[in-house]
Amino acid sequence: MRGNLIAALDIGTTKTCAVIGDLSPDLQRRPALKVLGVGQSRTSGMRREVVTHIEETTESVRKAIKEAELMAGVTVDRVYTGIAGEHIQASPSVGVVAVGGEEVVAQDVSRVHEVARAVALPPDRELLHAIPQEYKVDHQGGIKDPLGMAGTRLEAEVYLVTSASASTTNIRKAVSRAGYRIQELVLEPLASSRAVLTEDEKEVGVAMVEIGGGSTDLAVFYEGKIRHVAILPFGGLTVTNDLVKGLSVPFAEAQKAKEQHGAAFAQMVDPQETVELPGPGPGQRRHVARELVAHIVEQRLDEMFGLVQEELEGADLLDKLGAGIVLTGGTTALPGTVELAQQVFAAPVRVGSPGEGLTGLADSLAFPRFATVAGLALYGADRFRETGEGASTLTSGLVTKIVAWLKEFF
Numbered sequence: 438m439r440g441n442l443i444a445a446l447d448i449g450t451t452k453t454c455a456v457i458g459d460l461s462p463d464l465q466r467r468p469a470l471k472v473l474g475v476g477q478s479r480t481s482g483m484r485r486e487v488v489t490h491i492e493e494t495t496e497s498v499r500k501a502i503k504e505a506e507l508m509a510g511v512t513v514d515r516v517y518t519g520i521a522g523e524h525i526q527a528s529p530s531v532g533v534v535a536v537g538g539e540e541v542v543a544q545d546v547s548r549v550h551e552v553a554r555a556v557a558l559p560p561d562r563e564l565l566h567a568i569p570q571e572y573k574v575d576h577q578g579g580i581k582d583p584l585g586m587a588g589t590r591l592e593a594e595v596y597l598v599t600s601a602s603a604s605t606t607n608i609r610k611a612v613s614r615a616g617y618r619i620q621e622l623v624l625e626p627l628a629s630s631r632a633v634l635t636e637d638e639k640e641v642g643v644a645m646v647e648i649g650g651g652s653t654d655l656a657v658f659y660e661g662k663i664r665h666v667a668i669l670p671f672g673g674l675t676v677t678n679d680l681v682k683g684l685s686v687p688f689a690e691a692q693k694a695k696e697q698h699g700a701a702f703a704q705m706v707d708p709q710e711t712v713e714l715p716g717p718g719p720g721q722r723r724h725v726a727r728e729l730v731a732h733i734v735e736q737r738l739d740e741m742f743g744l745v746q747e748e749l750e751g752a753d754l755l756d757k758l759g760a761g762i763v764l765t766g767g768t769t770a771l772p773g774t775v776e777l778a779q780q781v782f783a784a785p786v787r788v789g790s791p792g793e794g795l796t797g798l799a800d801s802l803a804f805p806r807f808a809t810v811a812g813l814a815l816y817g818a819d820r821f822r823e824t825g826e827g828a829s830t831l832t833s834g835l836v837t838k839i840v841a842w843l844k845e846f847f
């Protein structure tokens with residue numbers, strides 16, 4: 438049996454996860470990717486989405502992919518890998534070429550892309566994406582696909598995303614030391630958007646706000662185009678650190694209190710309810726009002742949403758969000774997040790969880806914290822359908838076992 442496997446890897450600040458999906462020839466025509474395996478490990482060696490300790494990150498990567506391989510009963514050799522961090526920069530760029538013949542052919546399109554992406558990058562930066570936005574043929578704009586159109590002048594607008602070379606090098610090192618190859622580095626908010634936004638939302642105007650552990654990632658779409666990307670330096674860990682100070686408890690206890698009893702909208706919490714926390718002496722316990730926990734969480738999240746709003750305002754996009762805000766990322770598991778966001782943004786807000794476009798074990802990915810990894814897998818599937826490249830080969834069970842056995846040794 439031969440087939441095609443798409444593998445995705447998200448190295449987040451708090452957790453690393455991997456997904457393996459099947460795109461065998463009989464499944465390629467279908468719109469969905471069949472999820473075969475999901476793996477997860479705690480991330481170590483990363484700070485705010487940047488590798489700080491290669492050996493530790495390598496171990497997290499190895500564990501997550503191995504777990505996914507074990508669940509899927511297959512092995513993979515290449516992975517679509519997410520990248521984010523404050524070093525990411527993005528901006529639109531335009532290229533123009535003369536059309537060779539009577540009408541636009543594929544060669545003209547690839548030439549105009551080349552021109553649009555030919556910006557001089559300093560040696561410490563790398564081009565991640567050149568996303569085609571729209572084309573103009575003889576000054577007629579708004580064209581999504583110019584092939585076959587008559588004209589003499591072709592203009593392309595692309596959205597360029599670049600990253601610091603040092604960051605990409607470290608991610609590459611960690612993944613290759615774990616025994617895998619990076620098929621493509623993909624901007625995380627772009628991947629998450631692929632998983633949780635609809636085409637309609639992107640057309641009408643929408644901001645995807647992913648609140649992870651170390652950062653809050655933002656991607657804004659309007660008229661079907663990507664308009665803005667930002668990686669903001671705060672997330673769920675910022676909230677936990679407030680609880681550490683506000684409740685005078687160690688980090689692990691604060692995290693537990695947040696995840697088990699936290700709420701983003703203090704008004705929603707029963708004032709009688711209490712949360713048990715460690716007391717001042719060894720073995721002692723004490724009770725605090727759940728309202729207090731919620732109050733601390735709400736204050737910080739409110740401030741974070743305020744900063745997101747400022748970012749949207751700065752990019753002049755606040756009035757272009759007809760479909761409002763789609764929240765995702767692990768922190769949106771806090772009850773009341775939607776209500777708080779509605780109050781801050783005065784716009785429609787929903788939580789986005791992956792599911793659309795996935796079958797098989799899709800249920801195990803249907804949580805906001807898996808938006809990035811699910812989106813990476815969908816991105817990989819899109820790529821494979823377009824180019825026929827980027828998949829690992831699905832081999833028979835016996836070969837898989839031998840490869841897995843050999844990998845244990847090396």
Ligand SMILES: Nc1ncnc2c1ncn2[C@@H]1O[C@H](COP(=O)(O)OP(=O)(O)OP(=O)(O)O)[C@@H](O)[C@H]1O
Nearest residue numbers: 449450451452649650651652673674696767768770
């Ligand atoms: N049930 C829950 N309630 C509240 N917070 C939660 C819950 N589950 C997870 N979180 C928080 O979500 C955050 C992790 O989110 P996520 O998994 O999206 O981040 P990440 O991908 O590891 O980090 P990043 O994307 O910032 O690099 C942590 O701060 C964690 O405490």
Ligand SMILES: [Mg+2]
Nearest residue numbers: 449450649809
């Ligand atoms: Mg993440």
